[in-house]
Amino acid sequence: MSSISTTSTAASTAAANAALQSAAQSIISGSTGNSSMDVGTLVTALVNAKTAGQAASLTAQQTSDSTQVSAYGALTAALDALQSGMAGLATGATLSTFAATASGTGLTATAGTGAVAGSYSVGVTQIASSQALSSAAFGATTQLGTGTLTISLGSQSMNINVDSTNNTLAGIASAINSGSGNPGVTATIVTGSTGAHLVLRAANTGAANVINVSTSNVTTDNGLSSLGVTSTASTTGGQSTITSANSSNAWTQSSAAEDAEFTIGGIAASSSTNSVTTAISGVTLNLAAASTGTTQTLNIAADTSAQSTAINNFVSLYNTVVTTMATLTSFNSSSSSQGPLLGDSTLQTIQNTLATIVGGAVGSGSTGSTLAAIGITLKDDPADGTMVINNTTLSTALTSSPATVASLFNSTNGIAEQLNSSITNFTQTGGLIDTRTTALNTDLASITTQQGALADYTAQLTSQYQAQFTALDTLMATMNNNSQYLTALFGGANSAGALASANNT
Template sequence: MSTITSSSAASAASATVAADNAALQQAMQSVISGATGNSSLDVNSLVTALVNSKTAGQVAAMAAKQSSDNTQISAFGTLSAALGALETGLSSLSNGGLASTFTATMTGGTGITATAKTGAVAGSYSVAVSQIATAQALTSSKFTANQTLGSGTLAISLGSKSFNVSIDSSNNTVAGIAAAINGATGNPGVTATVVNGTDGAHLVLASSGSGAASTISVAVNNVTGDNGLSSLGVTSTASTTGGQSSIVSANSSNAWTQSSAAQDAEFSINGIAASSSTNAVTSAIAGVTLNLTSAAVTTPATTQTLTVATDTATQASTINNFVSLYNTVVTTMGTLAQYTSGATTQGPLLGDSTLNTIKNTLASIIAGGVKDGSTTNSLGSIGISLQADGTLQVDSTALNNALTNNSATVASVFNSTNGIGAKLSTSITNFTQTGGMIDARTSALNSDLKSLTTQQTSLNDYIAQLTSQYSAQFTALNTLMATTSNNSAYLTQLFGGTNSAGALATNK
């Protein structure tokens, strides 16, 4: 625990004691004056001065310690914030993600975009799209808007999932049925709407998900008072080859039509046929997402080129950000531990063992490098040099050269096992976590403040007791001095003094 006390607080304490001593001298002069002719004492000033002189040292010491503790708590908060920002910036430098930073670029056509992430491999691929994935939509034949269709149960399925909707007099219109479907418990993703055309109202059912397997079927059961409800039955059949779904209506005179078929996206990668139930294709190429749109489907088919390459610009930006955040930590620690010769105020954590431990640990990691077999790779090997003040400096040309031509060394320096980022992140967690070094120091300082509060209460009680005691004593003294002064005057009047013969002498 630091033993450094704020010099400004100590100066304030000394000034307080000096002021109290001056007040005490003035008050004691009151006693001297009272003893040499004045008839009364300045009791309040005398008591205040005596009490302050007796307790000023303790009061000033407590105030100085409270100020020092609060200043150190604030300083550790500042340090913790800087360390936390650095740890956040180390994310991809501590988990090995830096080496998996790629760009994905499409050329030679339109309708396809691509992104690359962890797991991608640099390379070039030919992509051709023959169809995109779509979601099924079914449209019923016409009904009048207020037509009551009867009562019964609709058993609706979407792919392998199903749910039931009860239809009765409260919801047996086209609009009522649509609302009942949308509000049904267990609905896996069938959306119902009503489209009002010139010929009447049509019930439209649509799947929330695309793909050949996401087909909609409706079975109508237990129908009573049938006035069109039974015509809502429809069976959809998924294509086994990923193509378009087909439907069979339960009532040909009130047939459903398939306005959009359920189908998979179909495409080829380097001539290899592939399919996907969605247009966001994540499984075809490891670490790459292809986003397909209808613009990619042309006649004849257009073959586009996907290029996956290392994203050196993002890697350089990530490393530069790390250097900036690390330098912020170094300068923050320097300010908190600053010593200025002759200054009244020094750094709040000057000489603090916790700060020194953190500083030395981080510096050791930065300077130590990373063992890779018989080779040690350092930050210097990728263009980052350590300065005399402990900060880092980036040679952009050397860093970009390392990222482009020596990626293995960069990957080694920031590997997820014993890389510089991983070791820094682990150390920072140990420093800043609950129960860590900073938390322990802050808890100790807060405990000290709590103890000082208790001591302050006891001191206040003592001051009150001392004030009462002195007030009683000097009030009594003041009364005695006044009585003595009166008696002295009376005796002088009777017997005479230096300038008077006295009444008795005159009458003798």
């Protein structure tokens, strides 16, 4: 039990003893006839005298156990944050990150898994676009007739039933947008000086994604059949073409369906989208504008900025773990306060394990590397345990000695992987922390049981004492009354008594 718990128990015992002395005085007073006995105070004092020490001891232990459980929770949270934050370093993924930069405009790129360092000459001659068609002009409220419209995009299609409730341009547009199985065509109404136009747009880019509209079962035709249009996709990735069902009410193509066309190192390539993931392994090209006749340089290089950020984050999270452990094991002699895990063997094991890993070398002999080689060292105060980082040294290592950095953080026995494995052993079910907190929780459950039993005993003892001392108080009151009667009758030290006075007369 901690010194604070011992002090608390002693104080409770002292208070109970003081109350017991006061109760004893109540008995003396009652027995000498000075006053009636204070049964309630007496019972409370006697019960407290028998139970206060145990109750205070259980409460103190309960507080101590609960504080330790919370302390282990704080330590686990810090360890989990470190483990999560260094995941990329533990697997080696962070040191495999690359950055992609383009020399011109109209082209950006991102490098991901599988990318390798290199330089590429990229020329974009055409970007992918989606088709947009505009119908001939109609009156905004003109009822165009009834029938069926079949709307298709590429190989997918849907049927729209046109009846008297939706046979205006606005009704047809609404039916297309809300149609079940819409293949990816949106419809809007654009009103100009000549009237209202139905505008259809394909959701997807690419030469193959062309829009076709056909009509069938048309009755009371007032322009519905002229909404038919046939689009022909280019077989070479170029612009789509259209043929209207009614040449006098012809559709126009405001934007053609076409593929992106580009070259990489002189090799021609195409894509139905402007986000190209298959041209360069591990690299996504984002095409924004054509640059016919010119090329630009795309460089893929190690992303030292992201790597530096990840390593700095690792150091920061490790230091948080160290400072958390320092707080949990602190001691202040002037105020007699201490951390809840001061002297705890489980925490000491964790502390020593982590310190050994970050202070050790990866590899052996002349091939071994330490964190100091990339600018990460312990603070000058050996008792502190936190690390400091020289970002100039780290930057130099990342650019000039990437093999050293890769060795330190390799996915087999690198610093981060060693820490990751150790933290898992600490925090997993059945691990060091779980074993300790399970024992504490078991003790807390036992304390709760003991407190329940003590409460029952207290209630029983109170009832027993209440009955005993109530009877005693009644007896002493009767005896005092009898004593006063006899004194009045026969006399006492200062009185002759009623019988003596009667004889004298």
